[in-house]
Amino acid sequence: xxxxxxxxxxxxxFDTDRERALQVIHAALxxxxxxxxxVFKIVVxxxxxxxxxxxxxxxxxxxxxxxTAQIAAEVTEEMLARFKSAPESVGRIIIGTAEGDLHSLxxxxxxxxxxxxxxxxxxxxxxxxxERFVDEAVARDxxxxxxxxxxxxxxRGEGGCRAVRxxxxxxxLEKRIMIxxxxxxxRFDPELYRVxxxxxxxxNGIAAGRVIAGLIGEVRR
Amino acid sequence: MPYLRVRxxxxxxxxxxTPGGTLRELLAGAGxxxxxxxxxxxxxxxxxxxxxxxxxxxxxxxxxRMLRPEQMRRGERLACQVVPxxxxxxxxxxxxxxxxxxxxxxxxxxxxxxxPAERRAVAGGTSLGVAVDLGTTHxxxxxxxxxxGKRLSGRTxxxxxxxxxxxxxxxxxxxxxxxxxxxxxxxLARDAIGAALSDIAAREGCxxxxxGRVAIVGNSAMLALLAQRNYDLxxxxxxxxxxxxxxxxxxxSWCSAWGIDPRAAVELLQPLAGFVGSDLLAGVLATRxxxxxxxxxxxxxxTNSEIALWDGATLWVTSAxxxxxxxxxxxxxxxxxxxxxxxRIEAQRPAPGFRCEVIGGGRAQxxxxxxxxxxxxxxxxxGVLNGAGSFSAEVDSxxxxxxxxxxxxxxxxxxxxxFQRAKAAIGAGTRCLMQLSGLHLGQLKRVxxxxxxxxxxxxxxxxxxxLLPEVPAEGVELCGNSALAGCELLLFSRDxxxxxxxxxxxxxxxxxxxxxxxxxLFVESLYLRPLRMDP
Numbered sequence: 001x002x003x004x005x006x007x008x009x010x011x012x013x014f015d016t017d018r019e020r021a022l023q024v025i026h027a028a029l030x031x032x033x034x035x036x037x038x039v040f041k042i043v044v045x046x047x048x049x050x051x052x053x054x055x056x057x058x059x060x061x062x063x064x065x066x067x068t069a070q071i072a073a074e075v076t077e078e079m080l081a082r083f084k085s086a087p088e089s090v091g092r093i094i095i096g097t098a099e100g101d102l103h104s105l106x107x108x109x110x111x112x113x114x115x116x117x118x119x120x121x122x123x124x125x126x127x128x129x130x131e132r133f134v135d136e137a138v139a140r141d142x143x144x145x146x147x148x149x150x151x152x153x154x155x156r157g158e159g160g161c162r163a164v165r166x167x168x169x170x171x172x173l174e175k176r177i178m179i180x181x182x183x184x185x186x187r188f189d190p191e192l193y194r195v196x197x198x199x200x201x202x203x204n205g206i207a208a209g210r211v212i213a214g215l216i217g218e219v220r221r
Numbered sequence: 222m223p224y225l226r227v228r229x230x231x232x233x234x235x236x237x238x239t240p241g242g243t244l245r246e247l248l249a250g251a252g253x254x255x256x257x258x259x260x261x262x263x264x265x266x267x268x269x270x271x272x273x274x275x276x277x278x279x280x281x282x283x284x285x286r287m288l289r290p291e292q293m294r295r296g297e298r299l300a301c302q303v304v305p306x307x308x309x310x311x312x313x314x315x316x317x318x319x320x321x322x323x324x325x326x327x328x329x330x331x332x333x334x335x336x337p338a339e340r341r342a343v344a345g346g347t348s349l350g351v352a353v354d355l356g357t358t359h360x361x362x363x364x365x366x367x368x369x370g371k372r373l374s375g376r377t378x379x380x381x382x383x384x385x386x387x388x389x390x391x392x393x394x395x396x397x398x399x400x401x402x403x404x405x406x407x408x409l410a411r412d413a414i415g416a417a418l419s420d421i422a423a424r425e426g427c428x429x430x431x432x433g434r435v436a437i438v439g440n441s442a443m444l445a446l447l448a449q450r451n452y453d454l455x456x457x458x459x460x461x462x463x464x465x466x467x468x469x470x471x472x473x474s475w476c477s478a479w480g481i482d483p484r485a486a487v488e489l490l491q492p493l494a495g496f497v498g499s500d501l502l503a504g505v506l507a508t509r510x511x512x513x514x515x516x517x518x519x520x521x522x523x524t525n526s527e528i529a530l531w532d533g534a535t536l537w538v539t540s541a542x543x544x545x546x547x548x549x550x551x552x553x554x555x556x557x558x559x560x561x562x563x564x565r566i567e568a569q570r571p572a573p574g575f576r577c578e579v580i581g582g583g584r585a586q587x588x589x590x591x592x593x594x595x596x597x598x599x600x601x602x603x604g605v606l607n608g609a610g611s612f613s614a615e616v617d618s619x620x621x622x623x624x625x626x627x628x629x630x631x632x633x634x635x636x637x638x639x640f641q642r643a644k645a646a647i648g649a650g651t652r653c654l655m656q657l658s659g660l661h662l663g664q665l666k667r668v669x670x671x672x673x674x675x676x677x678x679x680x681x682x683x684x685x686x687x688l689l690p691e692v693p694a695e696g697v698e699l700c701g702n703s704a705l706a707g708c709e710l711l712l713f714s715r716d717x718x719x720x721x722x723x724x725x726x727x728x729x730x731x732x733x734x735x736x737x738x739x740x741x742l743f744v745e746s747l748y749l750r751p752l753r754m755d756p
Contacts, residue, residue, distance in 0.1 A: 153393075153397065
């Protein structure tokens with residue numbers, strides 16, 4: 001039964017048909033599929049499949065990618081309220097785009113994916129100064145700061161990740177708070193994240209979930 | 222020392238090299254600058270070379286991502302990713318980026334010049350003037366007899382700054398990182414203007430020394446880089462809606478380099494704000510956008526598209542950077558609207574298949590922006606593409622064949638995505654300005670489509686996929702290069718600064734990235750369907 005539901009959900013996602021995707025999910029619940037299975041066996045694998053098809057063939061399509069993450073976040077939000085026991089949050093991340101960068105679509109896609117992977121994300125929006133990243137991470141007791149940068153100068157620049165790293169060092173927070181970065185410049189130069197002082201980078205929302213969970217584990221160790 | 226053997230149409234050349242640099246760097250150093258969209262980080266896939274003999278390192282991750290298997294089999298590689306250790310034989314096609322200046326055909330008759338009595342006075346012996354549209358991708362200029370009000374000649378060619386990257390951000394970043402690069406960027410643009418003028422002088426025999434006036438319009442980044450002034454501010458969002466001073470320190474040395482009258486007035490027409498250049502203001506003048514009751518929209522299609530909406534009282538302006546798809550750049554089978562480009566496509570009857578029209582006739586070498594609009598609209602109405610931009614199941618991963626005979630041309634999923642992004646930026650920008658002005662679709666009387674892309678546009682197709690608002694056909698005007706036409710008006714104007722100041726006084730500049738709801742509008746506008754104009 002689950003197989004045919006997964007197929008129907010994936011077809012709706014392929015057509016970016018939000019209404020139909022939600023119908024499929026609601027019908028599944030009525031048939032007795034648990035909210036947990038909806039998230040972990042239907043929604044998350046659908047994002048994984050999307051990410052794979054984007055990285056493996058040439059059919060990258062922003063509309064599909066965005067809508068998949070958006071629908072995933074919406075379904076997850078609804079399912080969380082119905083989980084039998086309160087879902088265990090993996091941890092918390094402060095997320096925003098680097099100073100000087102106003103591109104936030106990528107960040108929104110990643111946030112949708114993180115939600116489905118039980119990582120709590122606090123969104124600071126765009127053009128976020130380094131001080132604000134650090135202050136909010138401390139105030140909200142987050143283990144990770146996520147910085148998105150879509151342009152070479154905001155990825156490499158002095159006001160972005162480099163400045164956050166400097167502040168963490170100055171305030172003695174480097175063991176408590178890790179930095180993860182994402183965005184096109186990091187994909188084209190896989191060593192760039194080290195150069196700007198990040199602890200890790202992630203290519204997409206699914207990889208981000210894994211990488212961030214790993215960083216949270218390091219902080220808590 | 223190993224050497225590169227470079228095969229070109231003009232013959233072979235041997236370039237000795239010391240291993241360590243990328244092919245792109247080695248070739249650029251030897252006078253073979255190669256197209257690039259990303260300043261050599263492996264992100265754009267434009268710097269293609271074909272390795273014909275010799276040993277090369279295996280493809281990098283970026284190459285595996287950018288190149289299709291059949292390209293690999295042909296020996297194609299990205300010049301910025303290959304670091305050769307030994308000698309190689311390679312071919313570069315398309316030909317390396319050396320500005321070849323083509324005659325610029327006169328556009329459809331533009332607005333009339335000011336009456337002779339209204340024109341700026343001409344000093345004796347310097348009765349020639351030049352209008353320049355300094356674009357990110359192309360430079361276009363025209364030479365005028367100022368006394369007679371007569372166009373003498375025109376040229377168009379590639380902006381050689383493309384060496385640093387196809388978009389303005391890469392060039393600004395390069396200029397900010399190194400004073401030398403900033404100087405080189407300015408020199409490249411200056412020299413290109415000089416080369417175009419020399420080409421006119423050599424082929425048409427005019428005397429450059431008689432040029433007493435040069436007017437230049439462009440987007441803010443082009444003007445700032447040319448003037449070597451304030452380009453750093455353009456990387457800061459706070460300045461995107463503020464005036465940026467792009468006046469050069471002096472232009473006497475430019476005049477002597479160009480061989481024009483040493484006292485010639487070289488005027489860089491100042492941009493309105495960080496990302497709204499004087500090219501847009503010139504376009505507004507040329508189309509007389511503000512000359513009648515409200516409801517007039519201007520879209521200047523380019524790599525950095527600009528949009529203006531006149532509502533009768535306020536000129537709403539913005540820029541919408543959606544990538545270079547309209548210029549045929551970044552599209553696997555794309556090319557600029559030049560001879561050899563497919564510019565119109567119709568469904569063949571009986572189906573299936575397409576009937577293509579090629580600029581200049583002859584064999585098609587690629588597809589330009591207007592052809593792309595047609596093919597996407599046709600595939601969409603045939604059900605081969607869905608609204609989200611995905612191919613139906615019967616299309617394999619290579620894509621759809623636009624042409625099979627005389628050179629296979631394929632359109633793939635990534636091409637569609639690139640086009641959707643460019644289209645979405647325009648659609649969202651248009652809708653944003655409409656919302657801010659409070660106008661609704663029914664009040665939109667004119668839609669002026671500007672830029673080389675618009676010349677061949679099939680309006681119903683463009684409307685069916687949401688590139689243009691659905692106003693009645695007679696309301697859509699294909700205006701061609703209105704930035705150059707406006708620059709020509711200003712060349713004759715007695716009061717350039719007054720004219721521009723009057724426009725600037727009514728303008729409100731919007732930064733789309735900060736406009737509420739822009740992202741939702743952008744995502745909605747990715748879809749291939751008519752533009753939804755009313756909220």
